[in-house]
Amino acid sequence: MALDTDTPLNSLGFAKSPAETRVVVAMSGGVDSSVVAAVLADHGYDVVGVTLQLYDHGAALAKKGACCAGLDIHDARRVAEERGFPHYVLDYENIFKDAVIDEFADSYLAGATPVPCIRCNERVKFKDLLETARDLEADCMATGHYIQRKVGTRGAELHCAEDHARDQSYFLFSTTPEQLDFLRFPLGHLPSKAETRALAAKYGLSVADKPDSQDICFVPNGNYAAVIEKLRPDAAEPGEIVHADGRVLGQHDGIIHYTIGQRRGLGIGGLSDPLYVVRLDVDKRQVIVGPKELLATRTIPIREINWLGDVPLTSRLEWHISVKVRSTRPPRDAILRPLTETTATVELFDPEEGVSPGQACVFYETGGSRIFGGGWIWRG
Structure with missing residues (x-):
């Protein structure tokens, strides 16, 4: 596997041998970050694997197969043992709750549709973990994200992954220039996920056939409302479903059950024309619906x-x-x-x-x- 081919001496862009280049690899326990760690170790880099414990199994509704839950920590540790590099687990539960989970709940209650994966990258992985990597005297930190870092005339640039179907640029836009200087994304140039799994098989990784994680890591089966109700027990206050023209069409059991653009499950059957959620009025506890053109x-x-x-x-x-x-x-x-x-x-x-x-x-x-x-x- 060729990594960055336009760098002077080693594939990560440092003017020294791989053995003298320490790389902290952020390991989620999935196949992508495991392949990154295995390849870099095989190429002779001084690899240190780090996995973040972001929540426990009960308090934050963790689920089997979710990023950085118990099973994934075990899988990351096993890959490190298989490939012969050190691995550490860091307890970031309080940081994750304060920086990601609480804001997710508060944003949802305010009628917004948050994207906690972006905040996790911004406030946890590329902030606190990156600082930990520096404390470990690493030259850089590598992740399994599908995005490319290229060096332009004015420094490091962020580019979409070669495989557009796997591109994760939407979730990494908040990466700062300073962070980009320190980060590496060795999978970004691969043409498909099949290439990643082939490398996992080549290195005999125990996670080679592990399914990709789905949904937000702390939201089982995509049921946002259930998570909000657990985090904020008084969140589901009833209110009115109102047409954009002012007509009251029905009642709802809480704004948290609705998102902008939603059509199904509105609880207002019997109408001839399809209606969509066009706005959420938190102060009045109203779900405003209307025809598609209002979206x-x-x-x-x-x-x-x-x-x-x-x-x-x-x-x-x-x-x-x-x-x-x-x-x-x-x-x-x-x-x-x-x-x-x-x-x-x-x-x-x-x-x-x-x-x-x-x-x-x-x-x-x-x-x-x-x-x-x-x-x-x-x-x-």
């Missing part, structure tokens, strides 16, 4: 922007880029108009349906692979 959004307010361009965001009045407002949708052409260094408005060339506060808006080079950062969608 169309052209102008999106963005805040907490992390900018990865070569020149300052505010050095131009507008940027012609492409954006993603959901991880599963392709980038759309747009104009980014900065307001400050961290706030802007995005104007989509074609309206997007179901844009929701709490989701990320990620900026891409139009027609290219580079990521220029992104920010968080809010009400304005």
Whole structure:
């Protein structure tokens, strides 16, 4: 497996031998990070595996097969033993709860649709774990994310993965330039996940056939409402389902059971035309529904922007880029108009349906692979 081929002496870009290059590998217990650790160890690097224990099995609704739950910690440790490098487990439960889980619950209660995986990368893996890697005197930290780090004329750049079906750029837009200098993503250039599994088989890893994790790690079966009710027992307050024209159509058992763009399970059967959730009014405890055309959004307010361009965001009045407002949708052409260094408005060339506060808006080079950062969608 060739890693970065455009670096001077070793494949990770350091002017010394692999044996003199210490790499902390963030190991989730899955096949991707296990392959990264095994390959780097095979290439002679001084590998140190680190796994974060992010929650216990009961308090945060952990589930079998979820990232950094008990079984995965066991799997990561086993891979380290198989390949002969040290492995440590760090208890980050309190950090994860404060930085990720609590905000997830509070955002959901505020009518937003949060993306906790982004906050986990931003506030835990690429912040506290990265600092731990520095404390271990590592030269860099490697992860199993499908994204590419390339060195441009002005330093490290973030680029989409070669395999667009596996690309994780939407979840990594908040990676700062300083973090990018220290991070490495050895799987980003692979053409498919099949290549990763082939490498796992080649190295005889016990996780070679392990299924990919699904859903948010602390949300069993994608049931957000059940998690919120456990974390915030008084969250499910009843209220009205109201048509956008003001008509009261029914009652609901809590706004936490609804998301922007939802059509099914509204509890208002018997109507001739399909209706969608178009807005959530937390203060009035109302779920506002209406026809599909009310979901169309052209102008999106963005805040907490992390900018990865070569020149300052505010050095131009507008940027012609492409954006993603959901991880599963392709980038759309747009104009980014900065307001400050961290706030802007995005104007989509074609309206997007179901844009929701709490989701990320990620900026891409139009027609290219580079990521220029992104920010968080809010009400304005």
